[in-house]
Amino acid sequence: MTAGSGAAAPPAAGLEGLVAQLTSDVAKEARRRPRVTISYAQSLDGSIAARPGEPLRLSGSRSLELTHRLRAGHDAILVGIGTVLADDPRLNVRLVAGDSPLPVILDGRLRLPPSAxxxxxxxxxxxAPPPLVATSFEAPRERAARLCAAGVTVLRFRSPNGPLPLRSLMRALHRRGVRRLLVEGGGRVLTSMFAERLADWVVITVAPRLVGGEPALARVPAPVDLAGLGWARLDDDLVFAGRPRFGARRRAAPTGREA
Ligand SMILES: NC(=O)c1ccc[n+]([C@@H]2O[C@H](COP(=O)([O-])OP(=O)(O)OC[C@H]3O[C@@H](n4cnc5c(N)ncnc54)[C@H](OP(=O)(O)O)[C@@H]3O)[C@@H](O)[C@H]2O)c1
Known part of the structure; x- marks a missing residue:
């Protein structure tokens, strides 16, 4: 593995050291939410999908193996229902030894198909443990009953016609013993997590392709810098890992004419 670290002091341990840190035990941390790792693959031009709702394979085999190592090093893995409907992912650990994390799906209308x-x-x-689906109180009861019959745990949250409240979900996961949460996407979920500043680590795989498709992040309210950056080249992919530092929130654009 070709690896390096950013210029920040103290020097980062390279990607391997950072992966060891972010998958390490968090039992002693006294916070009310899991430690969150956000991990995704993007093209050089920042796309995570070619078209809305379509799958796109970006990671090479070695960075895919890293993804499975990350999965094995976390207690739960979160994706949005858009990703489930587009990719039908298994979200388990197959390429390395280790336990599969608890799958958690953000699914306000319970569109998760029982055939997923x-x-x-x-x-x-x-x-893998049976999945947990976070949904709204408005989601149809019969769909919830069908999923429960398939072994799914359905957790309802107050979110009248809007996105599910991520901080309440984080607290609920923490109460259920989730200490390390991996967030894999898709774009809407990544954007919401950054907007809510719910990220302790970020691992981004950059594949040498230009896609001109769906951006990993839509508008986030503040720029995010990665501190203590470590990176590695895994075949043709570059993988970056670091701890996000959230900048000041952007002001709304001025409405009047500038002097
Ligand atoms: N390259 C990668 O690493 C990678 C990884 C994963 C996915 N993807 C790609 O990403 C695409 C899917 O992304 P997407 O943006 O369409 O869907 P998504 O982010 O997977 O799921 C978004 C959906 O989750 C539900 N949701 C509920 N509460 C939410 C909240 N607080 N914040 C955000 N979403 C919430 C909403 O559906 P309801 O309104 O029904 O609740 C929302 O439309 C696919 O093309 C997939 O292939 C790429």
Whole structure:
């Protein structure tokens, strides 16, 4: 692995050291939410999908293996329902040894199909726990009953016709023993997590492709710098890891004419 670290002091341990840190035990941390790692793959021009709701394979085999190591080093893995409907991911650990994390889906209308692959653990060395679906009180009861019959835990949150409240979800996951949460996407969920400043670590794989598609991040209220940056080249991909530092929130654009 070709690896390096940013100029920040103290020097980062390179990608391997950072991955060891971000998957380490957090039992002693006294906070009311899990430690959050955000991880995704993007093209050189910042796309995570070619078209809305379509899958796009970006990671090479070595960076995909890193993704599975990250999964094995976290207690739960969060994605939005858009990702489930587009990619039908299994969200389990298959390429390395280790336990599969608890799958958590943000799904305000309970669109998760009972045929989704994440409801089965095929290919995993060790079975993943049955998924948890976060939804709204308005979501249809019959869909909830069908998912519960398939082993899914349905947690309802107050979110009248809006996005689900992420901080309440974080507290609920923490109460259930989740201490390390991996967030894999898609774009809407990544944007919400950054907007709510719910990120302790970021791992971004950059694949040498130009896609001109859907951006990883839409508008976030403040720029995010990565501190203590570590990076590695994994075949043709570059992987960056660091701790986000959130900048001041942007002011609304002035409405009047500038003097
Ligand atoms: N390159 C990568 O690493 C990567 C990883 C994952 C996904 N992807 C790609 O990303 C695309 C899917 O992204 P997406 O933006 O369409 O969907 P998404 O982020 O996976 O899911 C978004 C949906 O989650 C629900 N949601 C509920 N509460 C939310 C909240 N607080 N914040 C955000 N979402 C919330 C909403 O649906 P309801 O209104 O129904 O609740 C929302 O439309 C796919 O093309 C997939 O292939 C790429």
């Amino acid at each position: 692959r994440l409801l089965r653990s095929r290919g995993a060395l060790r079975a």
